[in-house]
Amino acid sequence: MNSRKTFFISFALKNTYRVNGILYSLKQIPLLKKILPESLYGKGGLKIFAGILAAIWEVISAFGGKFLYLLVMIFGAGMLYRDVPSDRLFLHMFVFLTAVGAFTNTYMFNPGRDKYYAMILMRMDAKKYTLTNYAYSILKVIAGFLPFTVLFGMMRDVPLWLCILMPFSAAGSKLVMATVALADYRRTGRASNENKLGRAGWIVLGALIAAAYVPPVAGLILPPAVSAAVLIIAAAAGAVCIPSIAGFSCYREMYSKILIQSMHQMDEIRRQSLKQSRKVISADTSITSGRKGFEYLNELFIRRHQKILWKSSRRIAGICAALVCFAALALQMWPEACPAVNEMLLTYLPYFVFIMYAINRGTGFTRVLFMNCDHSLLRYSFYRQPESILKLFRIRLREIVKVNLLPAAVIGGGLALLLFLSGGTENSLNYAVLFVSIVCLSIFFSVHYLTIYYLLQPYNTGTELKSGMYMIILWVTYLICFGLMQVRMSTAIFGMMTIIFCILYSIVAGILVFRFAPRTFRIRT
16 A cells, blocks of 8 residues: 555545544534434535535644644734844744644654554554654644744744744754654653653743743843754754654554553543542541432532532632732832723723633533532433422532632622722722622623533533533633633623623523423433
């Protein structure tokens, strides 16, 4: 089998894996579940549609990821530094972050199910499979980076020839690291796994990231000549390493170790996750409750999971309280900062949507609910009765709202206090809006996560996350919260909009759970 045929077969295998994943995800969407037939995987038209989505994803993975990476990690981050030459800063960050990418992701030692299917189960030629797919990955790096290094680099006054060189340097650095890993395997027989860095690896990773962002704060940046030299050397060294990679002869032996070990590790991770989740349950047999029915069940659950529910909430609240005290003290010591802080508090409320999203315990609460409670009880018919589901939903919503309210109250009260200390406001309503809107955001996320848990119940019997729709909603939630960080709006206006939205969302969520949860709250197969 020649290399071209090997590549097309491997690509078809990977695409089939993606297409089946997309079809499975479509099947999990409640509105489509009744429409799509059981013989979904054999329908040609739907497979074509899923194939188009897979092709779109391939393009997005090649270009979209590189665009966001350069936009956020280098171009956007560079805007935070003042009085620093933009071209030198761009090159400085790119050099160190490229080293991070080469160190953590060469594309060769990343075990995946498609590689396991191809090389272990289908017994494809390991060398041809690896080399053709690796060449494709490296070409995607060059093609994906090139338009955006030119775009963002020119916007930062980086010379065009360096902008063009950057993608080849990124690819070259990956080739160098892959060659080093292959040489290490040839010498020691130890196979690398990019998904398991180890303590030393994390230290190196942290040092490289720190080198990219910390020195520029003090004005310490690599000279342009040094950055250019590093990029040239990386590209040239990568080209020199190609024959060594092509001549390596132990790909099957190496991947057998990596992939089989990876499959065992995934099973071990699942076992450890279950074991770890049980460790946080209190074994104190004296814990009891005087309540009855589901209230009794809920109170025992909350008391036995204090470590991951209330302990975390108290820790976050304590940190937030300390930050508020520090900010209040800073305002007293440096009164010249008061106008800027006051203006921020009156226009930056949308920014706190993301903060409340980040500290909310909703996803952790629902995961623990399933692993340590619903995973077992959903097997019993009485637990799946509509009245039981709805009653327990109301009880659980009350509890998660209480858990999340503690840090929310600290943040909301702290913001109102800082507004007063920084000069106050002519409209006294702003104090109340700041506090109430933060509390409402906390309630919103509590309702949101518990609602999608009941409507989609994303876990299977092995406690694996299997709902594509659930993941889509989580990503959309993240993107919306992240996008709101860029919004600048009057605190009074945005706060009132937030309060009204949270109230309406809670009402709609309650109706949806009432109507659909009795049918959707079950264990996935």
